[in-house]
Amino acid sequence: MDCRNEIRKFIMENLSIDEDNVKLGDDDNYFELRFVNSLFAMKLVNFVEQSFEIEIDNDELDLKNFSTINNIMTLIDKKTVNKRN
Structure with a gap:
């Protein structure tokens, strides 16, 4: 399975909504759409760090970095790239 x-x-x-037919585009902001709650943000940061073996610095803990699939990518x-250099 690829990262995206x-x-x-x-x-x-x-998702914090009970709809099975939700379509989520790569640029859809799931926080603005209220598809997730605030606890989700912490789970998402942990998921990204663990799954992709990276460490998120404090200055990168900006909601914008985690608000869409494309921003996470x-x-x-x-x-x-920084890890490889």
């Missing part, structure tokens, strides 16, 4: 699908699966499994790409 892993992230999407995690988000879909943790950008953060992961940045962290893994």
Whole structure:
């Protein structure tokens, strides 16, 4: 499974709404759409760190970095490029 699908699966499994037909695009802000709650943000950070073996720095704990699948992918790409260098 690729990174993007892993992230999407995690988000879909943790939605705080009871709809089975939710479609979530890569640029949809699930916080603004109220698909998730505040506890989800902490779970998401932990999921990203564990799943992709990166450490999120305090200055990166900005909701914007975690508000869409594409933003998470950008953060992961940045962290893994830095990790390789």
